[in-house]
Amino acid sequence: MEQSLVKFYQTGTFTVGNRLLAPDQRSVQAGTQRSNSLNSGHRACQGCGEALGARYAIDAAMAATNGQLIAANATGCLEVFSTPYPETSWQMPWIHSLFGNAAAVATGIAAAMKAKGRSDVRVVAQGGDGGTTDIGFGCLSGMFERNDDVLYICYDNEAYMNTGVQRSSATPPAARTATTMAVGQHPGNDFGQGKNVPQIAMAHEIPYVATATVADLHDLEYKVTKAMSIRGARYIHIFVPCPLGWGAASHDTIKLSRLAVESGVFPVFEAEHGEVTGVLKIRRKVPVEDYLKPQKRFAHLFGKSPDVATLARLQARADRNIRRFGLLGE
């Protein structure tokens, strides 16, 4: 195909348009050969971050494996909105077994492929934050520890959205959910110690761990592609806003993802064998408030008398991320 002259009208924005890139650097999703593994017509909400993340992640994994890919899916939004009987959106071999066993089912598929001498067929497991950081955590850790040849992708929208927005161990402090109501002296979710599953994955010293967001889909594709070039247990944790659960506008999904990165709320990094090998630097630091304000789940922190103390604690958490991962500077 003849290349048209590059127009630099996007310079200065955060968007790296495909037209500005050399053909081999363009995104999988921009190609006509993309697999559309999670096909259109599914029943995700408008602005669903998980559907977007899954589409990019799985198409990238399909491209990296030449279409020789099998997926195991945990129960959750992604499973429910994509496979209402008798329909399916998956144009790939796909299995859903239970809420808490996606990692183990994937291990079984990988074992079957190994026993059958089909080393070309690769396996991806996927689940939401509930299916990953809570109920599926035992199976996930087991898969990591055995270093099974599985890429596990967690689509983290920070609560049990499929059941109606209840708190998970990935729900941030102060966030309102159906089980952490915005009432009482300390409205919203408690300040716990947190449960950083990417770092727990790193503690297993598995070959590859990465975080990503739907604000930088090029980075997401790069990480999935890289993960598929490696054998053994791999983990990618993708930050996927949920307009319904967060009380955010459907058109703000990408914006909120970017603000989460730029505020330090969600550090984007990759690690190999337990050591951080790269971080996505913050380009223009923003206060945590900028990220929190567009979301109704944090509305109780603002209003006539803002909850300054809680906001300061949330800012401190973001600042700690910035310090810990070196998210500022060159």
Added chain:
Amino acid sequence: MLEQCEGSHAVAKAVALSRPEVICAYPISPQTHIVEGLGELVKTGELAPCEFINVESEFAALSVAIGASAAGARSYTATASQGLLFMAEAVYNASGLGLPIVMTVANRAIGAPINIWNDHTDSMSMRDAGWLQLFAETNQEALDLHIQAFKIAEELSLPVMVCMDGFILTHAYERVDMPTQAQVDRFLPPYEPRQVLDPNDPVTIGAMVGPEAFTEVRYLAHAKQMQALDLIPQIAEEFRKEFGRDSGGLIKTYKTEDAETIVIALGSVLGTIKDTVDDLRAEGFKVGVLGITSYRPFPISAIRDATANAKRIVVIEKCFAVGIGGIVSRDVRSAVRNRPQPVLTVVAGLGGRAITKASVHKLLLDVIADKLELLTFLDLDWAVVNRVLEREKTQRRSGPVAEGILRDLGGVPSRMG
């Protein structure tokens, strides 16, 4: 070839001869020796190609087997007791997905109080989970049933539980006739399902099914079990032709033709009962035995026919449904419905309590004399039970039961020292 070996070893060997491609192992007594044996066979390369996966829980064990089976691999795991309960969600899932996994359940009690010894409470808790359940009477039969189980499972696309009494069979050294690989290969063809997870022919497995089709899916699960009522005897016959011995089938009868009293049981206790029946026959009593090999599907017609001429039926079962009574006997009652025969329930052997010939002999004399109640607990220590019941007449808020008994006896572990 004849060999003298532990029951677990015999089963491990039989499973290996069935050429499983994925085995998941998680330790729980009394099943552990089986997966240990298989692990060794995989590690030495004797069993290949096969992936042996040491998982982190029983829930993961069956989940790994689910993934492997859905991807077209012959898959096996083993468990017992709490382990079976811990994987309960996956037990229902495996049958719902129609995956022909074979799993040994080395039958063991369920706590609290924690108890590692044999009874049938564990597999009975999964009797409605959609798996076929085959109970072995001897180590030879345990060995044979595993080979048959793979064939039955794969023919029907349903998982099969082979139940064998923990310790009594798993840890007993007995003579078994070990088949050759060539024999098993002739009997059991490779697993080639119509639908698998295959990138070249993608399918979606495990979709969400709503009210519009759920009843149909469940009915078909039942219909498949009804087909198994024909298939199980058919495969037992094929097995007899290849291996030259009777193993498996739906039920086994012993001296039932002219029997006025028929004793029904499952598993290894059948040996003790048959010995007792021989003694009673010598004393002039017309007693026979019916062993249930296939508990799921439940062979209603076979049991109804085999007991048609009996005056009374007594079911000796190593389990019971708290709050109502027998489990097996309730199923037997539905088999002999509309007939005047009483079906008595005898709960025995719970938590490994030995079922002795002397106790069964005395029990059956009471049965013959029509002196037995509808529900009897064999060899129950009434002194212990009555002491607790008497105390609770005056003080009901007693707390943990086993610890209450210990406290009555003056030995409360938490207060010692």
